[in-house]
Amino acid sequence: MSDVLITENIIGEAMDELRERFDCVFEPLLWKEPDKLRAMIPGFRALIARNQTQITREIIEAGTRLKVIARAGVGMDNVDLEAASQAGIVVSWTPEQNTNSVAELTIGLMLSLARMIPDADAHTKAGGWDRWKYMGVELSGKTLGIVGLGRIGSLTAAKARALGMEIVAYDPYVDPESLRAMEIRARMTSLDEVLTVSDFVSLHTPENDETRGMIGAEQFALMKPTAYFLNAARGGVVQEAALLEVLQQNRIAGAALDVRQQEPAVPSEFDKLTNVILLPHIGAQTHEAQRRVVTTVCRDVAAILNGGEAKYFANFNKPRRSRS
Ligand code: MLT
Numbered sequence: 179m180s181d182v183l184i185t186e187n188i189i190g191e192a193m194d195e196l197r198e199r200f201d202c203v204f205e206p207l208l209w210k211e212p213d214k215l216r217a218m219i220p221g222f223r224a225l226i227a228r229n230q231t232q233i234t235r236e237i238i239e240a241g242t243r244l245k246v247i248a249r250a251g252v253g254m255d256n257v258d259l260e261a262a263s264q265a266g267i268v269v270s271w272t273p274e275q276n277t278n279s280v281a282e283l284t285i286g287l288m289l290s291l292a293r294m295i296p297d298a299d300a301h302t303k304a305g306g307w308d309r310w311k312y313m314g315v316e317l318s319g320k321t322l323g324i325v326g327l328g329r330i331g332s333l334t335a336a337k338a339r340a341l342g343m344e345i346v347a348y349d350p351y352v353d354p355e356s357l358r359a360m361e362i363r364a365r366m367t368s369l370d371e372v373l374t375v376s377d378f379v380s381l382h383t384p385e386n387d388e389t390r391g392m393i394g395a396e397q398f399a400l401m402k403p404t405a406y407f408l409n410a411a412r413g414g415v416v417q418e419a420a421l422l423e424v425l426q427q428n429r430i431a432g433a434a435l436d437v438r439q440q441e442p443a444v445p446s447e448f449d450k451l452t453n454v455i456l457l458p459h460i461g462a463q464t465h466e467a468q469r470r471v472v473t474t475v476c477r478d479v480a481a482i483l484n485g486g487e488a489k490y491f492a493n494f495n496k497p498r499r500s501r502s
Contacts, residue, residue: 179221179243181483185209186228188250190469192476200224200483216240224479229253229459230441235261245497246270246482248475251462252277252330253412254492255385266498270478270488274329275470276462281333283461284410285341287434288378290455291406292317297452315377315404318342323376325393326411327352327364331382335362348372349383373400378408385412395420398430406432410461413438418448425451436461 181200184193185208196202203222208215209231219225219241226248227233233247238261241247249257249271262269290296293314301308322338324331327349335345345364352359354366369392373379379401383389394417401407407430409416418439424430425448432453441459448454462471478488487495 181222182224182226182479183208183218183222184226185215185231186226186250188226188228188472188475190472192469192473196476196480199480212237219244223483224248226250226475226479227256229256231256233257233262238262238265238267241265241267243499245499246479246488248479249492250471250475253384255412255414257492259492263493268482268488268494268497269492270475270482271490271492272471272474273490273492275474276464276467277329277333279464279467280330280410280461281337282464283436283457284330284334284380284382284408285337287408287410287436287455287457288317288322288338288380288406291378291408291432291434296455317378320344320377321346321375323347323372323379324364325349325369325372325379325381326383327358327366328382328384330411331380332358332362332364334380334382335364339363343378346372346375369397370400373397374402376405377402378406380408381411381415383411383415385414389415391415391417393417393421395423398424401430403429404431406430406434408434410434410436413441422447425453428453 180203182202184202184204187206212232216237219237223243224246225244228250233256235258238258244267246268247257247262252273257269259269294312298312318341320343322343322345324335324345324347327347339345339362345362347364347366348369359366392415398420421433425433434455436457437459448456474490478490482488482497
């Protein structure tokens with residue numbers, strides 16, 4: 179019997195300390211083997227994962243000694259939260275630790291699209307010097323449409339305002355008069371209007387039953403032919419086939435995707451397009467964000483294993499299961 183099972187590459191000083199204090203098993207590729215995970219999980223009191231481990235009801239029910247599932251990140255789409263709550267297992271997470279990194283990446287992607295930076299770089303390295311091919315657009319004075327005005331959406335909006343952009347936003351859970359909307363002077367409106375009026379549309383919603391597939395052919399048809407689409411949230415929110423079609427037909431100016439419906443992404447027609455920037459889900463991949471994320475999950479796992487409370491919990495904060 180051990181204490182902590184780590185199923186993805188979660189490393190750093192805080193993890194080293196956790197491994198000194200508790201009996202930890204580090205299996206960074208275990209997320210690829212759900213059957214092996216199901217077989218191993220009964221032996222552990224804690225599970226630490228990122229977004230690639232599918233923490234299903236089956237896994238949770240097999241984890242008969244589990245007291246805490248720690249999600250080193252913010253998206254909860256890979257964790258069956260309801261099953262964890264029913265089983266009395268605390269789910270800890272890091273709701274704000276990577277916010278700034280994702281917001282900065284989104285700004286970087288907007289600039290990359292506006293100035294065609296990745297393509298211009300490839301062109302120059304291939305010996306080219308065609309300055310007229312790379313006539314871009316400025317961000318200043320343009321409208322950024324934010325879909326999902328949570329932590330990441332609102333910080334992205336604040337940074338975009340500093341670059342001179344106007345903000346329109348759709349979020350059915352944010353009151354138009356809320357401080358969050360007022361601070362960034364976002365005009366809250368419908369999803370259709372956000373898509374229709376924006377020069378850049380950026381997704382910042384979680385993936386859940388309400389948002390899965392919410393941006394499809396009908397929504398892309400509303401966007402301006404000069405507009406750009408960005409997704410650094412979750413691939414499943416977008417119908418990729420519909421996005422591929424509008425990009426292939428140049429019905430929008432371009433797109434940047436940090437996340438995909440299937441991750442790791444498989445080779446696809448997107449790879450052949452020059453009007454799309456593709457990244458391997460690196461929104462939270464900065465030294466600063468990872469230090470904060472790993473420190474937070476390790477501290478909360480240690481607290482729960484010692485019978486205490488998690489600081490960041492997605493369900494209840496005290497361990498419910500009696501100690502075995
Ligand atoms: C998150 O949900 O925090 C990010 O997508 C990054 C991750 O899960 O590793």
